[in-house]
Amino acid sequence: MNNFADKLIEKIREKGSVICVGLDPRLNQIPKFIRDKVLKEYPENKLKAAAEAIIEFNKGIIDAVYDLVPIVKPQIAFYELFGEEGVRAFRETIAYAKSKGLLVIADVKRNDIGSTAKAYAEAHFGEVDVFGEKEFIFDADALTITPYLGWDGIKPFIEVCQKHGRGIFILVKTSNTSSGDLQDLCMKDGNSVYEIIGNFVDSWGADEIGEEGYSSVGAVVGATYPEQAKKLRKIMPNAFFLVPGYGAQGGGAQDVKPCFNKDGLGAIVNSSRGITFAYEKMDGFSEKEYAKAARKAVQDMNKDLKAVL
């Protein structure tokens, strides 16, 4: 099986879940017992200490949820904060999640053209030529990608998808308040920018459709815009949607429903803070039980979604 959408569907069925757990570690919200421990271990190298805190925290979350969800999504900004040490933590987080049988979306929102896009693609989910030897570097299963540069900026990523069974999720309609600034602009023909990008995604992914009928070229569609999601579901029948905006950003289970097809497939729903830092808001969990709280949050979210899907 060398199509990302097929692999994703297999994992969704195996786990009985469409949740994507966002791994966006925020150092000041990582439980104090972990922070104290790493500061004792690396008192002279605080960036290394931060990286180790992130790795330990993420491993705890992954151990607690890997049997319940198909996929996780580390957001690289929260790792780049700590320079090359943080980037190491990003790479090790991906490796650990994969070792537990999870698929991994590297949420990098990269974009550039030609040889630069090719370099991003090789680095994040392809192979890199290191003095004549081919090596996987970050080795993610899928990436998030920005479409502002058009086809030139997408093609190098799709070529790596084909070669290594990887997937991409292209930003179409994002979950934030001002996503309409550009995405809702209305064209002469009555279409909005997000609809046109949706049409592009549909055609860019047309040759990448797997045995289950879904393409390895997917779309990011925010849970906060259910009306637009309904339109986009029709425009991109074969695309998998990565749906941010559930929970902390205000989207509920009813809001994500339009992102799914009638077969119950076609979308994964991301939650980050609502799961990883559940211990802060949920009754009955101490900070030492942050992983237990995350597991409970995933179970609750699985139930919440199943009730409407």
Add this chain to the structure above:
Amino acid sequence: MNNFADKLIEKIREKGSVICVGLDPRLNQIPKFIRDKVLKEYPENKLKAAAEAIIEFNKGIIDAVYDLVPIVKPQIAFYELFGEEGVRAFRETIAYAKSKGLLVIADVKRNDIGSTAKAYAEAHFGEVDVFGEKEFIFDADALTITPYLGWDGIKPFIEVCQKHGRGIFILVKTSNTSSGDLQDLCMKDGNSVYEIIGNFVDSWGADEIGEEGYSSVGAVVGATYPEQAKKLRKIMPNAFFLVPGYGAQGGGAQDVKPCFNKDGLGAIVNSSRGITFAYEKMDGFSEKEYAKAARKAVQDMNKDLKAVL
């Protein structure tokens, strides 16, 4: 002086040049004597060897051109290729260029929303809270940014610009062949997407104008589209343009002319391969003289630009 545009203009006047040298190292084009040396030094760690080759190569280029140009622009994709070691080389390249009195644009084309955009901004040109201590991490002077997410994705970067005298260049009309896929779409009111984004950039940067009349919120406008550049120069009179596409991508000095204002300011023109790998194409330089060849390429480009500006 705490406005990026003011600092840039000061450097442009000091050096008598509007060239931005793109530092996009490609391992297989780095001279063989450097590659042989690092492989001998780090035979067991090829990623570290690659990082060291990049650092040595970049230092050679920087030493050869720092008195001739105001600014350099490393493109992070070519560093991410080598994982955290490559990212270290990126950080050390920025630090070295700054130590030689150059300004540095980190060409990262980052984009995200809210707290994630804030994390990118802190990491790349702001301060990061590392266990209670504020630290500059990548410490660039300016970043390239993608506008697909609207104001939410721009604001956190502008806040860091204000605090630390940094600058951003927002993608408006890029130099690639398919940049029109999205950027040339025509709205109901007759404007194209790139013109609308140009208007956004003008208004987003209106409060960031320095003593010289230019804003620290700039725009990326490709040398390959001079007609569009002419329009954009009028739409964004106060924005500095970062102009890619000169040389290797086909743009000439006449093509970049519309990017400048009548005061001879308002743009910097990037060249990457044409300078850093000049030794491959220019007669009379051995690979050991790659830095000399780069200096000659910069001198030629300075002359070429001065003839038309």
